[in-house]
Amino acid sequence: MTLTQVSTALCQINTYQAPRIISTPFALLSILLLGLIAASHPLADVHPTVDLDLLRQLADGVRSDRIGSEDATRALCQVFEDTFTFEVLHGQLNSDLKAKVSAFLSGTPADDIAAKGFDPTPAPLSLHRHPFGGRVPDAHKKHHLFGGHARAKVEETIDTLEHRPIVYEDHERTMIMEVYADIPFLNWQQNVQTRPALTFVPSTVLGLQNLIKAYPHRRIRCSGYRHTRSDFFAEDGDILVSFVSLHYVASVLPEMISMFSDRINEAELSGELRSVQTFPPRAGQPDTQRVRVGVAVTPEELREWAIADGWSLPVDVTADEVTTGGIVGSMCHGSGFAHKSINDYIRSVEYVDVNGVVQSITDAKELHAALGCFGLMGIITHITYEVKKMTFAVMQPRKVKTMLAVPPPDPSHVPEALFVETSPDELQEAIVDFERRAAQDHYTEWSWFSYQSDVLVNTWSTVADSEGEEDYTTPTQTFLQWIAA
Template sequence: MATETPQTDPSLLEAVPALSTSVQDLGKLIADPDSDLPAKELPKLDELIDDYYNRDTGVGNEEFALRILQVFQQSTHKDVYEKVVNQLPSDQRRAVKDFVGKGLSAEEADRLLVQEIPIVAPLEVQTNEIRLFSSKKSEPLVPERKYIKGATENLLFENWGRTVKHTPQITYYPENIKEVQTIVRDAVKNNQGVRVSGFRHSWAPVFGRNDITDKKHNGSVLISTLTERNASVLPNFTSLPSSLFQPKETELNHISVVDAAYVGAQRPLTGGKKYVRVGTATTNEQFRRWCIDEGNVTLPMNIIEVEITFGGSNATICHGAGMQHSTLSDLVRCIEYVNARGDVCTVNMADPELMKAASGCFGLLGVVTHITFECDAMLTAVMRPVKLDAIEAIPPPPGMKDSDIPAPLWKQRTPEQKKTHQDNFERRANNDFYAEWFWFPYSTKVWVNTWSTDASTKNVVNYPSNKDVFLQVAETAFMNMAQEILHSVHALQARPQMQTAVLSWLAMRNLDERKENQKPIRTLLPNALHFQRGVQNIRVRDLEVELPLHAKKGTTTERDYSNVQRAWWDAIRACYEHAETSPMRMPLEMRMMGSSSVTMAPQRGNKLGTCAIEILTLKVVSDIWEPFAQKVLDKWVGYSDNDGRPVVVKPHWAKEWYNYKVDGAPWVRKLKNDVYRDQIAEFRTLLAAIGEKHGWTLADIKKTFSNELLDYLYLDDV
């Protein structure tokens, strides 16, 4: 039988107030002249809270953003506000300051951003504004620049999540294939390793080699496909509607349509599908705009963030959501790379078995310069996001008693209501084109973002609108301010649960919702996939696992979601059980997706589908995060199917997993020797076959393109 959720002291779960109660309690603290929280530390926040919960007309997004920014601007901790605002380029700074202090509307602020060119070096500037439904084609590529060796020496590398750092001997920013070839040939000649990074949005040590302790650098070369400004400086403005903040077009971020022969296919695509060749430096935002402006195609799924490059998201086998979808790497039809000899090589559909390894290879083939995806004809997403009671959105699993449900989330339900909630959850998970759920700590609601599609692209809106994108980016700024200011307020230092509840309140109210009497949002699919902009401006820690689905007892095809529900509620319970320190301060997220044919994909072999579930927190509480995440992981890896067989849980390769343990041993050891043993052997065989065809060996790639982690997993005996 499946593992039953263990009992917990009910007092632990009853002692934590509901999110709305915590937020309103904060308002009372501020308003009470005798409390230990002086009103000047968070001036007029009590009035905003009172209006939000008690005013009949509510508080709209624009008014809320304005008033919360004014709270921080007028606070005794206004130095935090000034620090964040002064980090903005000149036009953003003026737009935000005029929005806060001079009555500029969000729409006017957005127009100001589009009109002015920021004076920020070395930010590259592109002159063409985003064009919706335009027939105008991209401008020709810029002329090839002269290759300059030694772009930056001894520059510290840090990943986005700040979990990996090292110092390459040289960091290069190539713009074309010839430059990449020269870099690789020089590195091989000088006995140097080469690794590549994009936006650096991975928490695992998949980047360069570690520092050599007695030297300033690790002796290796880093190829950064984004400039240092675009890759590592926050805030990042890639998501703003203006094109002023997009990387300039180069050969390595160029997008074009290619024919079937280019990818080794037997016949052309039909039904509006196209093979789209994408440079690995291309960001999701550049691709989103191209799909809408020119391509009239879309990826059927993608990650949410628009700043990420395709080279990075594909190398680590990233995914989107929806049971009928697999991973990004499953959509790859051609990989172009520079090998250890400096030659340009191609793997495509003419060798389908080799594609299974090449399409998700962690950069081991060499420097991947272009990826060709099979894209669908443009579709319309019909979105109706809702905020449901937690107990309704994802019902507690079988065997979970009412006393195990945190008191703020419990409510009486009849057997008929329980069945309806279960049926609705399974219907969304099984059938909706896109399916994901968000729960922010201590909220009584879950944000449910599952939707269907329409082949008609008429009567669509630009979503989120330019005004809403400005507000979303502004709200990431005040989320950063909020976490630092709340952490600095002496009266709140002993109230971490209240701090977390306020952050969850700020985040939840920013998520869109459609009531039953409202029309759904009709927007083009690429917009829906990237529904939230600017989230990359808040650094987080992130543990994600891929949980395989199994069949209901007595069936072979009906999906049993009991372990999914168990994993969801085990994470929620852990959050409440640790409320005294609140190590989890960002959401619990869950997506449903299918299986995969990519050799090293965590979803491979999950015939009935996969649940991708993750917990996040803010970087400011990293010191208490890993012990908490380990406890949640201990729960997740302990489930069984209906026949009592242990469920094999795998990590998302790009998220946190390297520092954790399973059954008391390093997880990486278990992955290598047990979970992925057969897949690793197959992966090595396929890599060797590609090398034999293209003139290199496993020893060549270990020397030039690997690092310590990849050596251990795949090349330890080479």
């Protein structure tokens, strides 16, 4: 959702239909920060190809709310248009996208560009944001071995040349689990940096069992997209199990890999840990359904399943680059006063225990303990959600003066920059509206960005009727957010 489009007409949007991608406010925030830097440093000597005058004007425009997000995004690109980096990144686009970016920079409205069709590929920058600066170190790939003689030869070669352990992922011993020796671990925020002795990337439950049995005395921890800030991953010398291919794991900034399912499929993870399996409907319960989900599944993949099948979780995390295992492991939440944590919608958890044995928990009391274990109970392989019939969001995001969006009981406490003159009636009306949204709406979100006088109020209720349904986001919004990224 872009800032200029917050006052859209009332529309009904499928609650699971919105691809969550990098939002344009991030671009606006970048502009403000860059503007501050440009104002206080003599950058012209160091960066002669950056249009610093335009950057300063842009920062002023954003700060004083005089420029819409489409114009701001265009101007931000123009600031860097003559730099070598821009030229390189632009050069990496296919001819269609190159033409679209050039047209946008020359002033063609995003609406006109998107109307001709827009097939996004990952923004070039996002391809360079994995922990190894564009190169993933050599690893055992998922070796497929055929025949006794060939197998013995490959095993011997791997063992003597690579000094890396062999863990089989299938009963026939034809698949070897991908493994990396002594490579750094970095979480997304870069506040957790460790060096596990071995990093495995599994595909099967049997592979996980074999792995645990092979290392009975070693500490084994898991990771998904590494989006957790807290330090509860593998430590130095531990064994790490990554449920995201190291080629695609996010490390520095938000990236959009999870939007591109073909890229996800390219990743070497596949099969049972990435499966979504719907159970047959249960008698007498037409409005709920159970779905078994592998731990490597992302919210985007579950969203695709939900749209196809007409079921959805009532809550979800805002980020796309997370795994089901990560959501369960850190007890994630969605939004809305009436909702519980995401784990509260889980009816069964399957995991490999410390002895390498597959276990499953379905008892409601035991589930409470199992689902609050911060990944310490064992390696979770699948969970079963209880989902509800798909509904539709009645959505009308608005930009509201901060003091009226989240009205204070006592206006004298409001900082001067955010203070607006209001009558007691107006303030009371804002309080009633705020309380109703907070207490009753299905989804509630108030977003405020530094130096902004307004708050983006995005709270909505749901209806079962799909009449008037519209897709969200629109192609224009997707184009703008892609180019901002």
